[in-house]
Amino acid sequence: MASVGDFNVLSSSIPATKVELSVSCRNLLDRDTFSKSDPICVLYTQAIGNKEWREFGRTEVIDNTLNPDFVRKFIMDYFFEERENLRFDFYDVDSKSPNLSKHDFLGQMFCTLGEIVGSQGSRLEKSIVIRF
DSSP states (O other): OOOTTOOOTTTOOOOEEEEEEOOBOSSOOOOOSSSOOOEEEEEEEEOTTOOOEEEEEEOOOOSSOSSOBOOOOEEEEEETTOOOEEEEEEEEOOSSOOOGGGSEEEEEEEEEHHHHHHSGGGOOOOOOBOOO
16 A cells, blocks of 8 residues: 555656647748649657657648648657657658658758757747758
8 A cells, every 4th residue: 555655666657748749841842843842741759769760640741832831730748858859751742652752852850859848939940951
């Protein structure tokens, strides 16, 4: 039986809070010939002490724009005192295929969840890195 003040290491949890991330972009690359790009954002997370990136989720595709304001949000746990690496990849969707290699890569942005939460107004603006 536990009383007030007892602490069990096995049942304790790291303090966390839910955060909701919204993504928008301005002036994305135009990879389409006769129209504008049809962007999607794919969010990846990196576990602590692990180099492997895991897909966390995807936004919807927004047709024919270089300035998307994605509606689908990412809901994540923010763990205080932990470094949670994030990678946002952007693609121009060219077909219905879920395979990202079938689409044009537009660029990516790296940050930590702490950078977002700790930024003024919890709003972080960074440039997208383009690699070919």
